[in-house]
Amino acid sequence: MTQARLMDGTALARRIVEETAKRAADITERTGTAPCLATVLVGEDPASVTYVRMKRNRCRTAGITSRHVPLPADTTTEQLVGTLRELSADPGVHGILLQHPMGPHIDERAAFEAIAPEKDVDGVTFASFATMSFGLPGFVSCTPGGIMRLLDEYGVDPAGRRAVVVGRSAILGKPAGMLLLARDATVTYCHSRTTDLSAAVREADIVVAAVGRPRLIRGQDVKPGAVVIDAGYSPGNVGDVDFDSAVKRASLITPVPGGVGPMTIATLLEQTVDAAARQLGV
Amino acid sequence: MTQARLMDGTALARRIVEETAKRAADITERTGTAPCLATVLVGEDPASVTYVRMKRNRCRTAGITSRHVPLPADTTTEQLVGTLRELSADPGVHGILLQHPMGPHIDERAAFEAIAPEKDVDGVTFASFATMSFGLPGFVSCTPGGIMRLLDEYGVDPAGRRAVVVGRSAILGKPAGMLLLARDATVTYCHSRTTDLSAAVREADIVVAAVGRPRLIRGQDVKPGAVVIDAGYSPGNVGDVDFDSAVKRASLITPVPGGVGPMTIATLLEQTVDAAARQLGV
Structure with a gap:
């Protein structure tokens, strides 16, 4: 009985992150601005806290700045939408990650849709879903x-x-x-x-x-x-x-x-640098 | 050998249009405003001209006003987007139909995305595709x-x-x-x-x-x-x-x-009345 070959996501992700780090360094050198990912976390669910920390650590190793935006557990949908709109409009932020799932009192879809498609590096908006579906340029x-x-x-x-x-x-x-x-x-x-x-x-x-x-x-x-x-x-x-x-x-x-x-975070970092490159015009 | 039963779209569409006409009449009576579909046609492709005429005729029989917006064949994407944004903002228009396909010089996707999702009664926007895909309320x-x-x-x-x-x-x-x-x-x-x-x-x-x-x-x-x-x-x-x-x-x-x-136009009319009802608050 033969055995299947393993698809090594760890090795591939490492290589993608290395390439992403080089691109991030190049962008930083050319523009004076490092790519920046905003991480938005509602509440303190332990698993979510851990995921966000992992993502921020990985950003750091890739030369991507992360701006952490922790919000209290009782944040309303309206408040969250407001925060995401501000980050969408903030030229210092190139990508936005809204950690989910969130509490049942949050209208998750309303929150996602408050993320500008050009900063949707986690690929959660309607626009990203449609561009994926139609084979158009956009974030996945x-x-x-x-x-x-x-x-x-x-x-x-x-x-x-x-x-x-x-x-x-x-x-x-x-x-x-x-x-x-x-x-x-x-x-x-x-x-x-x-x-x-x-x-x-x-x-x-x-x-x-x-x-x-x-x-x-x-x-x-x-x-x-x-x-x-x-x-x-x-x-x-x-x-x-x-x-x-x-x-x-x-x-x-x-x-x-x-x-x-491992491919999930690698894709997040890569798309953050893609977003920064586009927004910074390099 | 038995034969399949026929699915009679003509009869079902007629019934839907009759129900839609009743709802349109009710909206008109209660608000003083008839549901209005804007039909946008770029150029004079004979098939497209025919389709738009059919849709407008059907609107008439259902008590839906149609506002026809014919544009010259050499309309640019930018001009078309401008027109669609105006119609999206116009409170006198409840639904927008952009007849397509259009000429190859038009960026069809940019045009579709200029239609406000709440008036996208033909279901062509990214937002409509996503709400269909996620089983959320929206136009199909x-x-x-x-x-x-x-x-x-x-x-x-x-x-x-x-x-x-x-x-x-x-x-x-x-x-x-x-x-x-x-x-x-x-x-x-x-x-x-x-x-x-x-x-x-x-x-x-x-x-x-x-x-x-x-x-x-x-x-x-x-x-x-x-x-x-x-x-x-x-x-x-x-x-x-x-x-x-x-x-x-x-x-x-x-x-x-x-x-x-026949179901296609029936759905268009029904969704136009849905849009009008929502926008007119009845």
Whole structure:
């Protein structure tokens, strides 16, 4: 029994961050201004605090300034929208990251839409979703964007291949499918209401699992030779794919951790520098 | 051999237009203002002139005022955007229809984005695409919206069923798939780069053909008992589905003409009245 080759997101992300750091340094030297990412955090959810800290640390290593905007847990949607509009209008900020999910009292969509599309480096606005969907220039959602980079890195051309995306969230499943479609894959969206998930997944040359249900996709569901992208994460470093059985059927597979995960922040940093370059005219 | 039942778009559209006319009359009586659709036409392409005339005639029969804005063929994108922004800001206009496709010198996307989302009754803006995709309130693209109404009318619940959309245009295939996904179908997008279209279509409980290639889908590609929606149109009243063979396999099928076609204008009128009701506060 052969084993799939691992898609090493850690190594690819490192290289992207190194290249991004060089570009950031170049922008800083030429303009006197470092690329700046505003990180907006509502409340003190421990996981969110950790994510934001990781992102800010990674910014630092890449020569990107981060401006942290912590807001109290009882911030209203109106106040949050006001803050995001100010940051959108602030020429010293090139990219905006609004950490989410937020509390149920926040209208998340209203908040996202207060981010100017040209600063939407996390790819959460309607405009970003549409440009991804229509194959137009714009920012991508970071995890789906990272998935496409991984496929490119490992020479997987989606054109003409069957891709099955399991999951349909606004920032992961849906845009991942749209990016694959823009690259000419034949794309199927599966989800919790899909009646025969195994049958659908077995059609796939490329599987993207993005639901956050531990080991939902088993090896027997994987078409021999398929490319398996596990974008799921559950506590204990468990993905949406049963790695041990899937690795025996796939040709390429992402490990968890070290597959899709590192690509998300790398894409965020890269897009922040893209945004800064455009806004600073370099 | 049994034959599929026909999905009569003409009858359903007529009923929707009648209901819309009642609502338009009610709005006019209560506010003193009739719902108003601005129709913007660049140049004098005969087909476009005909389409706009049809839409305006239909508005008239439904008690909707139409304000026609004909622009010369050499109108620039900038001028068109200016006109659309004025109409977006004009409180006397409740909905805006920009007839397309336009000449290649026009940046169609820039023009669409100049339409205020609350007046985008043709469902062409990024915002409308995103709200369709995320199952949020907003206007739908008229043809996909009409398709969903036809499915509802004939008791077809997409939840848990395999839907295959052939075509991925911004105003037809892509939003049709997103609307089906929002209604819990397992959705596959096929297109010109799909390697085995017949195999993919044979998986479908619901087929939406939306490419404009005469008789692309043949009866042998239709799963017995499937619902077949033909949103294609080619000269000579030819759809994307080979009707004569498909009618013998499907359980429900739209004729061409008289299936999807009439639903498009009906949806446009209905959404214009929705827009007017919201803007006039009734």
